[in-house]
Amino acid sequence: MDVFEAMSTTRAMRRLDTSKEVSDADVLTMVTYATKAATGGNSQPVRWMVVRDPDKRAALGAVYGECWRMVRPMYASREDEPAVARMLASADHLGDHMGDAPVIILPCSKGQEGQVESSIFPGVQNLFLAGRALGLGTTLTTVHRFKEDEVRTVLDIPADVNTWAMIPVGYPTGRWGEPKRRPVEDVTYWDTWKNPPPTA
Amino acid sequence: MDVFEAMSTTRAMRRLDTSKEVSDADVLTMVTYATKAATGGNSQPVRWMVVRDPDKRAALGAVYGECWRMVRPMYASREDEPAVARMLASADHLGDHMGDAPVIILPCSKGQEGQVESSIFPGVQNLFLAGRALGLGTTLTTVHRFKEDEVRTVLDIPADVNTWAMIPVGYPTGRWGEPKRRPVEDVTYWDTWKNPPPTA
Numbered sequence: 001m002d003v004f005e006a007m008s009t010t011r012a013m014r015r016l017d018t019s020k021e022v023s024d025a026d027v028l029t030m031v032t033y034a035t036k037a038a039t040g041g042n043s044q045p046v047r048w049m050v051v052r053d054p055d056k057r058a059a060l061g062a063v064y065g066e067c068w069r070m071v072r073p074m075y076a077s078r079e080d081e082p083a084v085a086r087m088l089a090s091a092d093h094l095g096d097h098m099g100d101a102p103v104i105i106l107p108c109s110k111g112q113e114g115q116v117e118s119s120i121f122p123g124v125q126n127l128f129l130a131g132r133a134l135g136l137g138t139t140l141t142t143v144h145r146f147k148e149d150e151v152r153t154v155l156d157i158p159a160d161v162n163t164w165a166m167i168p169v170g171y172p173t174g175r176w177g178e179p180k181r182r183p184v185e186d187v188t189y190w191d192t193w194k195n196p197p198p199t200a
Numbered sequence: 201m202d203v204f205e206a207m208s209t210t211r212a213m214r215r216l217d218t219s220k221e222v223s224d225a226d227v228l229t230m231v232t233y234a235t236k237a238a239t240g241g242n243s244q245p246v247r248w249m250v251v252r253d254p255d256k257r258a259a260l261g262a263v264y265g266e267c268w269r270m271v272r273p274m275y276a277s278r279e280d281e282p283a284v285a286r287m288l289a290s291a292d293h294l295g296d297h298m299g300d301a302p303v304i305i306l307p308c309s310k311g312q313e314g315q316v317e318s319s320i321f322p323g324v325q326n327l328f329l330a331g332r333a334l335g336l337g338t339t340l341t342t343v344h345r346f347k348e349d350e351v352r353t354v355l356d357i358p359a360d361v362n363t364w365a366m367i368p369v370g371y372p373t374g375r376w377g378e379p380k381r382r383p384v385e386d387v388t389y390w391d392t393w394k395n396p397p398p399t400a
Contacts, residue, residue: 003333006203007233007326024398032384033207037325038340041275042287044382053391075241087242117317118324118342118365125237125325126207133203140238142318156393165318182244184232191253193356198224 001133010128011179013137014090016170018100024052026134027103027169034107034127039119045109046120048127049155049163052103059154060144061099064166067143068095083180094139094168101168106151108163120164127167137172140165201333210328211379213337214290216370218300224252226334227303227369234307234327239319245309246320248327249355249363252303259354260344261299264366267343268295283380294339294368301368306351308363320364327367337372340365 031048039045051057068091078084098104105127107120128138144151144166151163188197231248239245251257268291278284298304305327307320328338344351344366351363388397 001203003201003203003206003329004233007236007329010236010238012238028384028388028397031388033204035381035384035387036207036210036379038210038212038328038379040340040342042283042380044387046387048388049393050388050390050397056391083242114313114317117314118321118340121318121321122325122328122340124318125322128238128322129203129207129329140240140318140322142240155391158393161393179236179238180242181235184228184235187235187244187246188228188231188248188250190250191256191355193249193358193361197228197250 006129006132008178009176010132011177012090012139013172013174014094014139015173016101016137016168017173018097018102018170020102020171022102022136022170026136027105029134030127030130030136030169031105033130034123037122037126039123040116043119045111045116046123047108049106049108049157050103051106051155056154057101057104058099060104060151060166061097063147063150063154064098064141064144065095067146070146071143094141098166098168101170103169105167105169106155106163107165108157108161110161113162117164124165124167131169132176135171136169138167138169140167142166206329206332208378209376210332211377212290212339213372213374214294214339215373216301216337216368217373218297218302218370220302220371222302222336222370226336227305229334230327230330230336230369231305233330234323237322237326239323240316243319245311245316246323247308249306249308249357250303251306251355256354257301257304258299260304260351260366261297263347263350263354264298264341264344265295267346270346271343294341298366298368301370303369305367305369306355306363307365308357308361310361313362317364324365324367331369332376335371336369338367338369340367342366
């Protein structure tokens with residue numbers, strides 16, 4: 001798949017086909033490409049925690065659901081916006097079904113908040129793009145961090161290791177499509193803050 | 201370009217051909233694909249600050265060089281390692297020449313450290329991959345944050361806006377090649393912390 005097509009059509013896939021198996025080989029391909037992203041001083045701090053065991057997935061799903069329900073009221077005032085309503089419907093679905101994802105991946109590392117994220121999330125994007133090319137849907141979620149200790153307990157992760165995201169992986173039930181984004185000229189400044197870019 | 205090839209061959213390009221112009225159109229293509237990455241609740245918090253003005257680039261380069269020389273002693277004990285020595289040689293080059301890069305891009309946003317990075321760096325990786333497909337080299341640097349106020353002053357960026365990275369962009373003088381990374385089985389755990397993945 002062309003790299004521009006992969007970037008254009010990788011969107012949050014929160015509804016997964018829970019009956020369709022994901023191969024270990026495809027998961028390892030995703031992680032292999034995730035490791036190719038840059039990290040500060042090539043420190044490669046990320047450990048990719050792959051969860052396939054059904055009981056552990058169910059336990060993670062329960063924690064995720066509790067956290068999602070804690071966060072959800074933040075969106076209450078925007079439920080009238082059609083795009084937000086659509087997002088909430090699929091996020092609610094994920095809140096109930098995270099544990100049913102065939103695979104859950106958590107990028108983990110030691111290191112202080114606010115200092116190592118730049119070495120974590122570029123690799124996460126590679127993970128997503130590799131998944132896209134293999135036909136596998138993903139979504140970036142971070143709300144489990146409200147109850148990160150419970151997640152650590154499920155997976156025997158030491159207290160000094162952070163779990164930066166909880167990523168469900170599986171074949172999506174929806175279609176791939178371009179996510180809605182603001183036009184580039186609205187989010188790009190040129191030489192000075194708020195100075196627009198040249199018209200292309 | 202195939203997405204897997206792009207991910208395999210996107211490595212830190214710290215030596216740029218400063219005589220070869222980069223088109224505005226290519227810069228806007230890079231930013232366009234950067235905007236396609238996921239952000240929390242599709243909040244799209246990033247503003248992409250593109251710096252082409254030579255005086256502003258020189259000023260940013262001076263700040264960057266000071267910050268790099270602050271950080272560099274951290275690597276002193278590892279200068280004997282060949283890979284570290286090679287990295288330091290090119291990082292020293294960048295320390296002296298950041299301001300000569302034809303373009304410098306800074307992803308900016310409001311939002312607390314440790315909370316919005318997951319909405320910033322996936323887009324940065326897309327920026328890099330789009331650059332790769334266009335033949336443009338990039339490097340992720342964050343050391344300018346030791347003197348972030350000076351960077352804000354150069355670019356008239358408000359005090360409540362963070363500048364997450366300083367990314368030089370240009371045609372590289374070196375060749376594209378696969379970066380050295382640990383084997384996937386060394387950085388992947390399966391179901392439980394430190395439990396290795398199945399052999400592929």
